[in-house]
Amino acid sequence: MKSETGFDPDLFNRFPTQGDRPEGEEEGLKRVWCAPKGWEYLTVVNNNYVGIYYLGTAFLFFLLAGVLGLLMRVQLAAPLMNVLPQATYNQVFTMHGTVMMFLFAVPMVEAAGVLLLPQMLAARDLPFPRLSAYAFWAYAVGGLAFFGSLFIGLAPDGGWFMYPPLTSKAYSPGINTDFWLLGIGFIEISAIAGAVEIIVGVLRTRAPGMSLDKMPIFAWAMLVFAVMIVIAFPSVILATLLLEIERAFNWPFFDATRGGDPVLWQHLFWFFGHPEVYIIFLPAAGMMSMIIPTVARAELVGYRLIVLAMIATGFISFGVWAHHMFATGLPPMTAGFFSAASMAVSLPAGIQVFSWIATFAVGKPRFNTPGLFAMGSVVIFVTGGLTGVMVALVPFDWQAHDTYFIVAHLHYVLIGGMVFPLFAAMYYWIPMVSRRPLSERWGRWVFGLMFGGMNIAFMPMHLSGLMGMPRRIYTYLPGSGWDTLNLISTLGAFMLAAGVLLFLIDMARNFRLAPEEGEAGNVFGAGTLEWLPTGLYSTRSIPVVKSREPLWDDPNISEDVERGRYFLPRTATGRRETIVTSPLLAEPQYVQIMPGPSVWPFAAALFTAGFFLALTVQAYLFALVSGVLGILAVLCWLADTDLPVPENDVDIGAGIRVPTYVTGPQSxxxxxxxxxxxxxxxxxxxxxxxxxxxxxxxxxxxxxxxxxxxxxxxxxxxxxxxxxxxxxxxxxxxxxxxxxxxxxxxxxxxxxxxxxxxxxxxxxxxxxxxxxxxxxxxxxxxxxxxxxxxxxxxxxxxxxxxxxxxxxxxxxxxxxxxxxxxxxxxxxxxxxxxxxxxxx
Amino acid sequence: MKTWAILLGGLLVWTTHFFGLYAIAEIAPSRWITVLLTVPCLGVDAFLLLRGRRLEVRDTFAGWRRSIALGGVALSLVAVCWQALPPWFAGTE
Missing domain, CATH: 1.20.120.80 (Cytochrome c oxidase, subunit III, four-helix bundle)
Known part of the structure; x- marks a missing residue:
């Protein structure tokens, strides 16, 4: 393959350079990428901090939504329980689903991307650090305010997919539904901001030499994930906008008596909603594909097939949205090919599962905590996948639709496909950011309780669903045959929660953040770049990548990187900077001057959240003021970017010079x-x-x-x-x-x-x-x-x-x-x- | 763009076929129009398969690109046939 940019690949042979670097270079990097103090924690933009903030907040929402789940299980533990009144129960199940999907799952994987990708790609940071900070603060401030609606009885109560006409003004006259419609608005903005950051980051800031075929599989997963967000989220943005306009101004998009159609909402929602499952699953699968080779001490089997499977999942997942609508009376032809596509999408997921099993089989697996969670994830996800193929069959779906069978199916898919990989990832990557790893002994208990609890909670729901128990009912009569199954589910849910509680205690005992240096390091012996020694500036120098597991293939790479023997061992312009490379072959193109800490992303996020929340409570003047201030804050944030620098080109190591600025499609x-x-x-x-x-x-x-x-x-x-x-x-x-x-x-x-x-x-x-x-x-x-x-x-x-x-x-x-x-x-x-x- | 077109060609054919089927089902359900859509899509897939087999494999990146491209086209061939079957059996004349 000839060069993509005219760069001579033989220049890579100049690295690692020989001898010691001049003194003061590392100090220069430390000065430019210095740690925040005091209130500067609000203005910080580098991924080491924003990623941790993001992860912590998303995990907080996981815990909050989990507590709501437990409340529901207590209410359903026996017939005619009266722990939650019906109206409150409606709010609780709506918030449980909404918070898990919008405030936990998507932000959590986006957060993992923000934290891990720069290290994995050996970039100094993602290319738009202020955008990351904005995305985080908009999400955190808005998300907490949205969750707060539950405590004043104004939480949405129409289910996490908010079907009209139930959510129209006629049947939901309060502002509960508006909280959902506008509350989701800024979370969508945050998700799209993060997706822009991730796509450009993965395609343009990889270490030199890291061509697409050498890219870590997690980066591939995040790339497909972010592209899917860009395609899928606009649909739900439009849907929420239309329903809010219908409620506020009486424009009848979804009113069948006036030329609207409630089924339009379902199309718009599920065009986002089904890809959303894969938006959540793919990054988690990417994590699994990083963890399993290390745990199994073998190269990942079928790297090419997995990349293909991820791309194929990205495509085919957009052809399955109507399988959520089989019960609406779709024409037989439409139902037929949506059913076919729904079965077809299980093929790429299956390829990944078989690759993981094969990697375990050919390697010498260690049954440590990340390994246990990875294996548990495979078992749970495959179970959920099989019931997914069942509900892809139209006649079966008609029977199981809106029953607890679906509740069981979706929890198996989401817990197996996202939550267990996430716990595997936390045990695996925490030594990268913490002075101490988590406890192996406690970890096994956490896994045991969570795996057992999950199956005890959700396996019986298949049966209660097949026995006719509808989802979303707040209670049931004795003698319906569901009593024992529900009691078992409740016991399982508490067992699962006990596992999570144990994990929290372990975190409190062992997690000690070390953003600058002193982290526990590569305790599992992984081969990818995020395990290079790092500071706040990421790696001291940016290595040339020649294989997919550079740490396994080049035993000296860590030392050479740390001694500054690769690219950009100093700050070439005296500012924060990273190397921008070409999208296919990762050839160095220019040095990007990166924006530093700023209060404006925080202010812009605050006013964005204020704008949406004020609209919800119909404080229109406040919303206007907040919106204008938000725009001003964005303009202030931009004002000190894209400014001239004295150097037109700089030496990025071994005498290789690149420009500090480019325009057009290169930028x-x-x-x-x-x-x-x-x-x-x-x-x-x-x-x-x-x-x-x-x-x-x-x-x-x-x-x-x-x-x-x-x-x-x-x-x-x-x-x-x-x-x-x-x-x-x-x-x-x-x-x-x-x-x-x-x-x-x-x-x-x-x-x-x-x-x-x-x-x-x-x-x-x-x-x-x-x-x-x-x-x-x-x-x-x-x-x-x-x-x-x-x-x-x-x-x-x-x-x-x-x-x-x-x-x-x-x-x-x-x-x-x-x-x-x-x-x-x-x-x-x-x-x-x-x-x-x-x-x- | 060329490399992206090579990598994603097969899956773009699948996308065209899928949304074409959706349009046919919504606007004018007919098994014969389904055939009219499916046969050219299979033809394009076959063409991409032949072109893909002739792609260079001089280095690891080129080899990787070729295998992803061929895998995508093969998957598209199977998926296009698979999703055309229900409309064929359920479609109206």
Whole structure:
């Protein structure tokens, strides 16, 4: 394979360099990457801290949701128990599911990525550390406020998937449902921010030489995971937005009596909801694929097959959403191929399981705590997978739908596929961040209690479900045959909780955070880069990677890295920096200057959470103020980024020089903007789908749209917006000082075009007149939001131009703003034409 | 882009076929339209398989890329056939 960037791979042979490095280099790194003090813990952005904050908070939510689960089990331990009143029980089961899925599972694996990936890829940090900090604080502040709704009786109570019409204003008049809809909003923002960080981090900040075929399997898993978030989460973002708008403004998206359709919610929700299972499972599977080779003391069997399986899972998991909807009366043809795809998705999962079993078989496995949890996970996950294939069969699903059989199935999948791998991972990686590993003896007890408790709790639920016990009932009559099974489940749940409690005690006894140095280290003898000696700056120097397990294949690598004999053994510009490499072969491209600690991500997160929470309690003025302050905080956070540095290129080791700044598709900022555009595009595509869906299912409510010919000037206007964005880039390239003017004009014209379109449609329908009006005006709302962001970005660009920080060479802000303005024009064009073509 | 297209080609064919089936089922359920969609998809898969077999394997990365590409196409072939069967049996004329 020829070089991807023109970099000569023979230059890698200059490493490790010989002799000692000049004095003061390591001190320089320590000074730049110094530890926080006092209130600086709120402004810290490096992954060593943010990752730990993130993990700790996600685990706290696991414990809180677990307590809710125990409460439910106490209520169901015997017939006609009265521990929780019915209304409270509804809130408890809704919060249990919501918190586990949205506040524990996704953030937990994202947190593991933030903590582990830079070390595993030997990067100094992920490329957007302030974005990581923002994602964490938005999640933590918002999540705790959301959970607090339970204590004032305002927690959501419509189940974790919030089906309308139960959650419509007519049947849920309080603000409980709004807490869910808006509370999930900022968690979605946080998840997408984390996904952007992870995709760009994995593809652009790997150690030199770490081509895709040498990438740790966990990094592969996190890459697929993050891409899936980018594709799946927009669907639930749109769904929550539409339902909240329906509740607040009476736009009937889901009201079947007025041209809406409640099944639309199910499509939108499950297009996110089923991939969500794999979004949770894949990173956990990645952890398993890292842990098992070390435990088995053998190379992972079938690395290529596992990578293929992960990618295939990412694809096929988007073709199974309707298997949650078999009971809604899907056409037989649709039900048929969704059933087929649901069975097919078990193949890639099976490949991974067989690879793990084969690795255990060919190696010399150690039955230590990570190993026990890994093996236990395989057993539990396979059991859940088998019942998954059962419910993929339409006739069986009709029988088991909404029974405790499904509760058993999903807990086997999620506990086997995520919770057990997570505990294996905690036992495995804690020595990387703590001065002491956790106790092996206690660990075996933790495993025994959790494995036994899990099976005792959930195995009987298969039977109670098959005997007809519906999920979500708060009590049942004696003599239904469910009494003994429920009592056993409750005992099992407490046994499982005892295991978790023991784990907490072990953590209190042994976990001592060592972010700077002094961690227990590679106690299991693993072969991947996260076990290199590290400080707050990650590794002292960034090694050249020549195999998948460099620590096994090169016994001197740790010493050479620690002595600074590889890339970037010092701070080349006196700032925080990392090497950005090419996406396929990881050839060094440039040095990224990284932003340091800042209070603004924290402030922006605080105001984001404030905005959503104020909307929930209908404090609109407070929400407006909070929203404006949030935007200002983001602008302040950006103000000291993308600034010129004196050095145009620097020596990154062994005489190899790379630039300190690049623009266009080479730059990491460009990648992040493209991912953001994909997110916006997905939200918009799902809105277009909603319009078409309502037309297909409620044609009797449809009125003829305005004539297509009338849209011609608007369409031409949007084309002009795209041309203006493109023109600005070209004019800047040839050095025109007024180059930004076309972009500014384009950004201002876009809202005016939207106004014209709204005028034309207002003559035909209104947003509260029916499903068609609601869906069309939802498209306008999205376009309005995108156009407003484009205006804001254009003004920000103008401000930077006035500060003279946009130069001919350093023009990323201009590049990215133009990209977004062009997207605004393209989205407006498609929306205008599509809305008029549906039902014409 | 070329490498990503090689790596993901088979799975992109599967995606096209799957969402095509969904559109057919929602708009105009018909087993013959299903066949019209499935045969070209299988053809593209077969083409990708032949092209994939001829990919260079000069170094470890190229070999890895080839095996992932071929695996994806093989999986796509199986999955496209598999998911076309129920519409064939359940579809209307």
């Amino acid at each position: 990491h900022g460009w990648w992040a903007m493209m991912i953001l555009i994909v997110v916006m595009g997905m939200i918009f595509a799902m809105a277009l789908f909603s319009l078409a869906f309502l037309w297909g299912n409620q044609p009797s409510f449809w009125t003829a749209p305005p004539p297509m010919l009338e849209a011609l000037p608007i369409a031409l206007g949007y084309l002009a917006v795209i041309a203006a964005a493109w023109g600005t880039r070209e004019l800047h390239r040839i050095g025109k000082s007024w180059a930004i003017l076309p972009a500014l004009a384009g950004a201002i014209v876009a809202p005016a075009l939207l106004w014209l379109d709204i005028g034309a449609w207002s003559a035909v329908t209104a947003p509260d007149a029916g499903g068609q009006g609601a869906a069309v005006f939802a498209l306008f709302s999205l376009q309005g939001m995108v156009a407003a962001i484009a205006v804001l970005m254009a003004l920000y660009l103008g401000w930077r131009q006035l500060r003279r920080v946009v130069t001919a060479r350093r023009n990323n802000t201009l590049d990215l703003t133009c990209l977004f303005i062009a997207y605004t024009g393209a989205q407006g064009l498609v929306g205008t034409l599509f809305a008029r073509s549906i039902g014409a």
